[in-house]
Each structure stands twice: as structure tokens, then as C-alpha cells.
Amino acid sequence: MTTLLVARRTAVAQLRAAEVPDAAQDAAVLLGFVLGVSRADLALMPAQTVLTGAQVDALAAAVSARATRRPVSHITGQRLFWGRSFAVTPDVLDPRPETESLIAAALTLPFSSVLDLGTGSGCILLTLLAERAGAVGLGVDLSGAALDVARRNAASLGVQASFSLGSWFAPVEGQFDLIVSNPPYIAAGEMAGLSPEVRLHEPHLALTPGGDGLDAYRIICAEAPAYLANGGRLLVEIGPTQGAAVAGFFKAAGFARIEILPDLDGRDRVVSGQFFGT
Template structure:
């Protein structure tokens, strides 16, 4: 089989399976199987003959994607904030909209950061990679998720600590910054999620049940006990949750509460500061 035939066959199969952006996914899977970048793949002749092993690997990858397995689970990685992170079914797939949280967190100085529900560690490790003098702790209730985070730490060469437990249970001390991308999808919204999310991502990291706000109630109420005098709390939210989460922040005593928009113009992050900077 040549590259041109592989591309055509792959696009046809993924389109029939209802996969969005089939051509883009085929290109990414083909590059992954060939062990080249997308740019290098584009420079290869469409008549390039694939080896038997490459054809077999491409067949496995296309079959998995047609079954709506996330692309990142097939390739084993996802690009986030300019760095490649290991991804497995034990963690949420890092999403571009979460980079809104990174930008908000980096907008002010901090020497210490706590990441609640760290998952793959993409948030904490991105912050520490950009602020090399800072120290950080990532907390997650899932031991397999923390194992993925530790692998990403080793891969990136970033210094971080990890603790297993529910929210603040294993946390001691105070931090300049607390960040979190908690499960926030309401139980009645789960049915509308894509097959990639419903069938492959950990539901524990997607929804807390009920109205989806339970984690924010815990985080906003408890964060002041673990923040420095002018510490900041920055969390990711669902597009319809901005007003409710901002109200929780204010009720907990946070000042300068803001709802920040993602690149699609949707409410994506709520931030607040404990106390006032003189």
C-alpha cells in the first residue's frame, strides 16, 4: 500500500464512522505510525510504499479511531501549552481551552502552586516549567492518574511533588496559587458528550454528579485556609457556570473575582484573590 491509498482508505473509513475532521486525524495517525512529524509527512511522496508492519500499524490505528477512541489514546500523547504530555485512559485528555487557565495563572507572580485534581499533571507541570523557581504540589484521588503525572514529570524534567487524596485532605501549608480543573459536567449533560469522551475518558474526572458545582463549593470554601495572605485561586469552569462559581468565590471572601473567556468567547476560568495587594 502506498501513502496515497492509505490516506484515501483511512478518510473513507473514519468519515463513515462519523469521526469529525477525518482527513486531519488520518494524517496524524499516519505520521504516528511512520514515526515522522506532520510536516515531514507532507513532504513525502504520495507514492511512497509502506512496509507490511506500517500497513498493519495503520490498520490498528484507524480501527481504533473508527471505534471513537480518542486520538491521544492511540498516539499516547497530546500537545498542551507547547509541550507533549503522555495521555492514557486514566486521565482527561488535555484540551486547548484549559490553556486559558494557564495564561491566567501566569499573569501574576507566584512562588508556590497547588493543583487540585491534577490528572495528567499538564496544568501543574506547565506552570512549573514556565516558572522554574516555583515549587508545586499536585493532588488527585486516583493513583493511576498520579502515575501518569509522574511519568510526565520525568519526561519534562520538571520538579514537582504528588499526593493522593480527595481535594485538600492530603494538603498541608499555604500556597501563593491554587489551580484546579475539577469535574464540572452536570449529570444531565453527560448524554450530550461526544463518544470519545463518554466511552473513553474517566467519568470520575468528568462529572461530580448533580449540578456539577460540588467541587467548586469545596474548593472555594477551603482554599482560604491554604492560601497566603494575597494568594490567588484559579479554576476552570463549564461555559454556563461562571456566575455561580464567581458567587461562590465572593461568598468565601475572594476579591477581584473575574470570569475569563476562552478563545471561543465562552466563560472558561474564574479567578479570585484573597486579600488586596498593597
């Protein structure tokens, strides 16, 4: 018989042997996933609870997958973002806590329409629409597989949104109060230094544009004014060393009230600006 205590200790030991960061936390998440309970409920279960054979096998498979540095979200198929659960697959970026800084900044002012460029899982667009009743939104992505994930998340969350396949503004018509994007921004030379979870399992198309990592910002900043209502805002997520360069693109495109905003760790994470026309 395998008890909860033994299963957890075994999982932690296997993950630590594979040099997986946060092994104890990941073991708890995978154990809760296999048992179909939340982390809070798992903590309340008696240590001597006996797992079934099927549960033991499922946990072993999950731990083995994590030991190869497969992301936890790809094993469970879910990731929490701004308090909501989003479906995640290898076709989309894993929603990250630092991206919530963009959500917080976007919600500081009202908006009734939002455009999300490179929507991926839809976590940014759908969160903003869920938080602003009555707002409408469009998510654009170059990947049809990513849009399938975004549509699935919209349905599961009960959020109405539109999605279009294409590169940046190519499929977009009309104007919006708010344009948001978490574009690929990792420089080509930085890819080798990424964690195996990111480098080996997340879509490179969503990670890097090549070169200096700034190409997406050049395009977005230059073209966004044509798609913004008077006084509309543009907010983009950035890498922590890119604030000055991206703010410069905002200024060159005629944006006002340009700000570089930090994440919860104090690193530059979002650049925002407003456009009032010429």
C-alpha cells in the first residue's frame, strides 16, 4: 500500500534527483491533480490516506514527465492566472504571474473595447473582458492552434470574445480603447540561457522574434495609432532590460503619458502610453 505521505516523499525525492526547481511545490501540485483535489484540500487529507493503484500509476507518470522538465501546466493542462483557470498546451505560452502586472495596469482606467495582439491562450484578453462587463474584445494570433486554445478558454470561462488568425494588425479593422500585447521579446542570443521548461517545451514563435528581441515592439508601436480611439491606450509586456528602448518606440510613434511600470519583483515589466491623435 502507498500512503499519501509515502507518495509525496517519493515524488519530492524523484524531482530533487532530477534537479527540478521547487520540487516540493511541484510534487504537491501533481499529487493534487492526480487525486482531483485542490492544494488546500490536499493539505487537510490524513497522511495515512491510501492511494489506489491507478492513482499511484498516474502520479508516477506525472512525476516522470516533470523530471524531464516538462512544465507542470503541460502535465495538468491548466494554469491559474488572475484567479481563473486557463487551459494550457504546448501551442501557447504558459501564463506567468508577471503578466498580471499588465492586467493591473490596464484596469486602472475604463475601456469598452480591447485588442490583444498575439493572444496565445487568451489569458490577457479574457481576463480583461471578465473584469469589465460589457466590454468587447478581439484576440489576434499567427497560430491557429493557439487560437483553438483561446477559444476553448473563452467557452470554459463563459466570456464572449472574437478571434482572428493573422500577423499583428493584418486581420484587424476598426479602432479600440485599449490595445494590449505580450509579444515575443527574447533576443536570439538569450534563448540558450532559458530554463528547459521554456526552451524545450514552449513555442519559440511566441518567445523570440530573433535578433535583438525588439522587432515586435517596432511594429506594434508604429501601427497601433491607426487602431486606437482618441485617448486610447497601448500596453505591452517587456523584458526587464527593454524599458528604455520600448518607451523610445512609443515616443517616436507619438504616444503621450508614457510610463514604464514594474512587476511585483520591482523589475520593469510593462510600457504604457496614450494616443491623442495628431
